[in-house]
Amino acid sequence: MKPAAFEYHAPRTLAEVTALLHRLADEARILAGGQSLVPTMNLRLARPAHIIDINRVAGLDYISTRDGTLRVGALVRHNAFATPLTDDPLSRLLTTVAEYIGHLPIRVRGTFAGSLAHADPASEWCLVAATLEAEIVAESRAGQRLIPASEFFVASLATALKPDEVLTEVRLPLLGETARFGFEEFSRRVGDFALAMTLAVLWLEKGRIEKARIGIGGAANRALRVPDAEEALRGRTPSPELLRQAADIAAAAVNPVEDIHASAAYRRDLVRALTRRALERALA
Numbered sequence: 001m002k003p004a005a006f007e008y009h010a011p012r013t014l015a016e017v018t019a020l021l022h023r024l025a026d027e028a029r030i031l032a033g034g035q036s037l038v039p040t041m042n043l044r045l046a047r048p049a050h051i052i053d054i055n056r057v058a059g060l061d062y063i064s065t066r067d068g069t070l071r072v073g074a075l076v077r078h079n080a081f082a083t084p085l086t087d088d089p090l091s092r093l094l095t096t097v098a099e100y101i102g103h104l105p106i107r108v109r110g111t112f113a114g115s116l117a118h119a120d121p122a123s124e125w126c127l128v129a130a131t132l133e134a135e136i137v138a139e140s141r142a143g144q145r146l147i148p149a150s151e152f153f154v155a156s157l158a159t160a161l162k163p164d165e166v167l168t169e170v171r172l173p174l175l176g177e178t179a180r181f182g183f184e185e186f187s188r189r190v191g192d193f194a195l196a197m198t199l200a201v202l203w204l205e206k207g208r209i210e211k212a213r214i215g216i217g218g219a220a221n222r223a224l225r226v227p228d229a230e231e232a233l234r235g236r237t238p239s240p241e242l243l244r245q246a247a248d249i250a251a252a253a254v255n256p257v258e259d260i261h262a263s264a265a266y267r268r269d270l271v272r273a274l275t276r277r278a279l280e281r282a283l284a
């Protein structure tokens, strides 16, 4: 199918983008990599009257490090993380996760920020942002605001972005050298969206788990952390029994959907197995 008719705008500056959004708001959609928006327009699930293509906007394609955060501009593609940026745990984590996103043509076009704005509950980058407590920078004519990931993801395909705001940057906290991570995902075929996935990040101190982050994707209406499982691990010496306990807590905490791909019970079981494996991988 072809999309419904729309007016195309190709601004060159952020000021032009925010002016267009101010004028058109609800009638307009930002076009970044187009890997989610274009299929939904072709299927006529979305019929925006105006498309604001940000691909020619200068100054949005950067990755930098400042004040303990990795800053990812709105035009950074998934594939920018295909090899680690540096030899630190966050860079290695991003490279590990990037490989699971769709197929190469999607990773070459689709953007990190676009994934967050699209807010698919099974998006790998949404899981990373939720688990690591990223901050999202939104800009409008009124100025800039910072949105914590815990407030940004509202529901499936719904975020805290206002109609006149553009997402300009994502800030991910650096993890530090003592951090270890494990990422596990299950999908029916390579490149498919995940039925469920778990990201576990552990900080170890003298053989004990000093701090833990556990995030689950694909098994609720948005990517979410499991604070009870994180708390169960804190201060404890890792053991197979402890990891099983944390995995059980994670499985009980999610509220999976039932669809043609998997029943809710199956997804819950996946969460249990993937969480245990992600923790084992982090400790390996």
Ligand SMILES: Cc1cc2nc3c(=O)[nH]c(=O)nc-3n(C[C@H](O)[C@H](O)[C@H](O)COP(=O)(O)OP(=O)(O)OC[C@H]3O[C@@H](n4cnc5c(N)ncnc54)[C@H](O)[C@@H]3O)c2cc1C
Residues within 6 Å of the ligand: 029, 030, 031, 032, 033, 034, 035, 036, 037, 038, 039, 074, 100, 101, 102, 103, 106, 109, 110, 111, 112, 113, 114, 115, 117, 118, 120, 122, 123, 124, 125, 161, 165, 166, 167, 168, 191, 192, 193, 194
């Ligand atoms: C076959 C296929 C398989 C895929 N598999 C996966 C997968 O396994 N995992 C995964 O995570 N994704 C997958 N995707 C989706 C892909 O990762 C998209 O790239 C991503 O979801 C959206 O990024 P984009 O830059 O393409 O955004 P677009 O498609 O351009 O936009 C998506 C939405 O976000 C909004 N938006 C985009 N950028 C901004 C911004 N800066 N500010 C405000 N709003 C913005 C748009 O208006 C639109 O509503 C797949 C896509 C396809 C076609």
